[in-house]
Amino acid sequence: MTHAEIAFDRCRDDFPALARQQDGQPLAYFDGPGGTQVPRPVIEAITRYYSRGTANTHGPFATSKETDQLIQATREAVAALLGAPAWWCISFGANMTSLAFALSHALARSLQPGDEIVITQLDHEANRGPWKALAEQGALVREVALRPDGTLDPEDFARQVTARTRLVAVGYASNLLGTVNDVALARRLSKAVGALLLVDAVHGAPHFPLDVVAMDADFLLCSAYKFYGPHVGILYTRPGLLETLEPDRLCTVDPEAPWRIETGTLNHAALAGVKAAVEYLASFGEGSELRTQLQDALANIEARERQVARHYAEQAARIPGLRVWGPSFLALHRAPTVAVTLEGISPLEAAKRLGKRGVLVGDGHFYAARASEVLGLAEGGGVLRAGMSLYTTEAEVDRLVEGLAGLARR
Ligand SMILES: Cc1ncc(COP(=O)(O)O)c(C=O)c1O
The missing domain is CATH 3.90.1150.10 (Aspartate Aminotransferase, domain 1)
Structure with a gap:
């Protein structure tokens, strides 16, 4: 075997x-x-965090230092899952939808009259509603057509992306129909006009090996409760990009990535579970490093x-x-x-x-x-x-x- x-x-x-x-x-x-x-190692990791002493971050005592280390280790594990170049590309939030709204608020502050946003008819509302809300800022929101066979129309995609497009928001895979979208096409079209590409990989992350660098995504969102973990939202941002955005944030928050877009205290115990979930996924593959093991595992799972x-x-x-x-x-x-x-x-x-x-x-x-x-x-x-x-x-x-x-x- x-x-x-x-x-x-x-x-x-x-x-x-x-x-x-x-x-x-x-x-x-x-x-x-x-x-x-949820598998036992994830349940145990969450219990262990509480049993060993919970604490907030940045304190000069043992449990706080452990919490800091845990959060960083979880960012590293998720970076390995997504193929991100560094742990500081990974931010956390309550769920994918909250992170998408946080990004939408940030983008709203930089929109110019006449800017356009491209969404699709196939996507989950979490990858439509936050961008449709940008119409309140005067943006024109365009929709790529869904064909009766459950795939997006590539010709219509090319029509909807124009010189005014600022953001293309597309799903990696449909949670309704199972369609895997042509993210490479979305990247080619958005890049040609200098638009950002955001990928909703909530339905992709549990089923496919992902590589944010190969995808050339500016943003990628997913949610740990869809891949055997607890309810935590995950945002990958291309290095250097988060610092150019103005998300809702307290003046006391670190202005650098990954903290810039995170609000309040994270769910530390759940983050322990996210790390355990990534390690659990990895156990389905072989490899000398966590990244290669995860790539192999996700190919096996697929x-x-x-x-x-x-x-x-x-x-x-x-x-x-x-x-x-x-x-x-x-x-x-x-x-x-x-x-x-x-x-x-x-x-x-x-x-x-x-x-x-x-x-x-x-x-x-x-x-x-x-x-x-x-x-x-x-x-x-x-x-x-x-x-x-x-x-x-x-x-x-x-x-x-x-x-x-x-x-x-x-
Ligand atoms: C494809 C897709 N995108 C986004 C979401 C929203 O994720 P969350 O519940 O983490 O906000 C879901 C949840 O079902 C989903 O399936």
Whole structure:
């Protein structure tokens, strides 16, 4: 067996929540895109922080020094996950949405009349709302069109980016449909006009090896609770860029990166969990350094989840009246997140019935409300979304498929 096969075999025991039962059946968690389950090393790291003595930063005593060291070590671990050149490129916040609003407030202070912002119809509202708010500053907010196959229209992308564009905000992967966007195209187009590129990698970070340098992103956002950690938002900023922005900040805050955009006291215990989550991800790969181990691990996770998601999409597509939305598994690079609709039953009703069988799937638009509207899904209550995580098994998928087939036969 390979290192990765052993790790995937073992991992079911790492998550206490996977042992939870309902009416004698183990719960099958398919809502990873809404937040994954948490492995024991992460839970223990959080408990350890509190047990050893909590403290605020910059004090001349042991627990405070430990807190400072922990925060820095967590920035280093996240930098390794994202391929950032240094720990000080990584800032933390309550969640991705708060960090996006913090950036939006900062950008608002430097906008000129006639400036334009480009967002997409596919993105989660967290990567649309903060930029749509810039219209209040007089910015023109343009939207890249979503095609019926669940991909962004590249020609429309080229049309929307103009000489007036200041920022292009695009998702790495869609939390609704699993589409992986052409970030390289977004970079080429934004660079050609001197615009900033912001990537929402909340749905990318759990499933793919990421490299902010190769992506050439100016900003990248993600959220640790989507990759087996606690609720902490993460912002990567290109070296030198944060110091040029004017975020909301107290005069007492260090004006340098990474602190410049951070407000108040961070959640130190949760940061201990973020570091443990990155190390946990790394355990699925091999390598001489944390960065190489993480790259290998995420490639293994991508391959494994893709196989399980494909198994689901193929089985589900056989169910009469069921439609799979989003890009095909055969042709495209794609996240293991599968949206379906079933004729004659609303996504909410289907999710409720599956939930009664211990199969936990979500329903609705999952905050990708514009995409749901454009695809004509909004009126029917959106989609039923099943997300594969590194702990998802084909046996769990078979339970989901069996449940769906039962609903289709009603
Ligand atoms: C693609 C995507 N972007 C942004 C967010 C918002 O993240 P947060 O909850 O950390 O604000 C989510 C959350 O579901 C998401 O899936």
